[in-house]
Amino acid sequence: xxxxxxxxxxxxxxxxxxxxxxxxxxxxxxxxxxxxxxxxxxxxxxxxxxxxxxxxxxxxxxxxxxxxxxxxxxxxxxxxxxxxxxxxxxxxxxxxxxxxxxxxxxxxxxxxxxxxxxxxxxxxxxxxxxxxxxxxxxxxxxxxxxxxxxxxxxxxxxxxxxxxxxxxxxxxxxxx
Numbered sequence: 607x608x609x610x611x612x613x614x615x616x617x618x619x620x621x622x623x624x625x626x627x628x629x630x631x632x633x634x635x636x637x638x639x640x641x642x643x644x645x646x647x648x649x650x651x652x653x654x655x656x657x658x659x660x661x662x663x664x665x666x667x668x669x670x671x672x673x674x675x676x677x678x679x680x681x682x683x684x685x686x687x688x689x690x691x692x693x694x695x696x697x698x699x700x701x702x703x704x705x706x707x708x709x710x711x712x713x714x715x716x717x718x719x720x721x722x723x724x725x726x727x728x729x730x731x732x733x734x735x736x737x738x739x740x741x742x743x744x745x746x747x748x749x750x751x752x753x754x755x756x757x758x759x760x761x762x763x764x765x766x767x768x769x770x771x772x773x774x775x776x777x778x779x780x781x782x
Contacts, residue, residue: 609633613642725763733762734772734782743769752776 609620618624618639625635626643636643669676692699721744730739733747745764748754751774764772772780 607633609635609637611639611642612637613646614639720758721761721763724758724761728763732765732768734764734768737765739763739765741766745769745772748776749774 607620608617609625610617611625616639620633620635622635624639626640627634628636631637638646725739725742731737732739732742733745742763743766745762745768746754746756747760747762750756754760768782771782
């Protein structure tokens, strides 16, 4: 499918390579190509320099008035905060994960028996690097966030290192 940029008039394939995503349009993409959109955004940024400096000054002024209350807030970027939040909210985290999966219409349907069979089928070795598994993780070959399913065909048993380094990438994107 082809799409024509309304700004420059050039025709490109209707993919995310040429057009930014826009969920409110019928095609799912903006009507302006990425190159034209970039030019427009730079132009807007450069013309609003005075507005940006005003906003920076307001922020600095607010910060100087509220220094004490800002310092009392927890730093969300610290490892300690993340660890304590995770310990105190394990149920919330699991619930959020399950909601996300069920909202996508993908429900976890595997039993321990199926997972154990998969471990045996893989000879107790990591699906990706082939190392012997002392601890294993269950990995989606095509990540759920990228449209993968929870069917057993899309599940692989991997070592924690491979699973964490692969993350949400497809096999073609992941450099092992």
